[in-house]
Structure formats: C-alpha cells, structure tokens
Amino acid sequence: MINLIGKKLKPEIKKRWQKALGEYPQAQGKLRTPDGFCCLGVLGDLAVQDGLAHWNESLKLVVNDYEEDVEFPECLLSWAFQDINFVTENLTTSTSFEYTESCKCLAKDNDTGSSFAEISQLIEEHF
DSSP: OOOOTTBBOOOHHHHHHHHTTTTOOBBBSSSTTTTEOHHHHHHHHHHHHTTSSSEEETTTEEEEESSOOOSOOOOHHHHHBBSOOOOTTTTOOOOOOOSSTTBBBBHHHHHOOHHHHHHHHHHHHOO
C-alpha cells in the first residue's frame, strides 16, 4: 500500500485532475467502466493522454510496458506526485490514495457515493 499521507501532487497535475473531474462522467468500482470513470481513473486517463501509459481495454486498467498486472503503475505516481521515491520509501503500488491515518482514501470515497466535486475538495485539502 502506498502511503500518500502528506504527499503533494505536482501543482499542474493537481489542477488538471480537479478540472477533469468536472468534465468526466463518474462511475464506481473500477477505474473505468462503459458508463464513466472513478476519480483515480480520471487521473489515469490524464496519464494516458500524456503518453505515460495506456488502457488495457479488457481489464480496464492503466498499464505501461514495464509494470504489468498493476492497476496504477508507479510511473504514474511519480508523474503525478512531488518527492515520491520508490526505492528509499519501499513503496508498492496501490490505487486507494489514502489521505489520513484512519485509512480514508479517495477510491473508497468515490465508491461510496462522494461526488467528483467533493473528491476535488478532498484533493485540494489533502494532496
């Protein structure tokens, strides 16, 4: 599990993500469904637009050529966040995006009914 508590998004990525949350249809349970995207799927789609990864259409995962069978490649987190060092922090891939010590996370918020507007506010406050 990646501990993102206290980690900050790069300002340009944060701004793009928050803006995109107002433009994408919301879905739950997977990064991407035929009906829309979860909040993390929106971030993943921005990475795909930037050429860092691509969608695995059958699994609806954001993948790249170097990290297989993960929902959210480390390269995406390095692209999105400031000061993430996978070697010294012994991080492993997770899609939860925890933001408090009590294990609150964006993925759970998305899947339990928080709107993209509410999630954008959480991103503003915690990332």
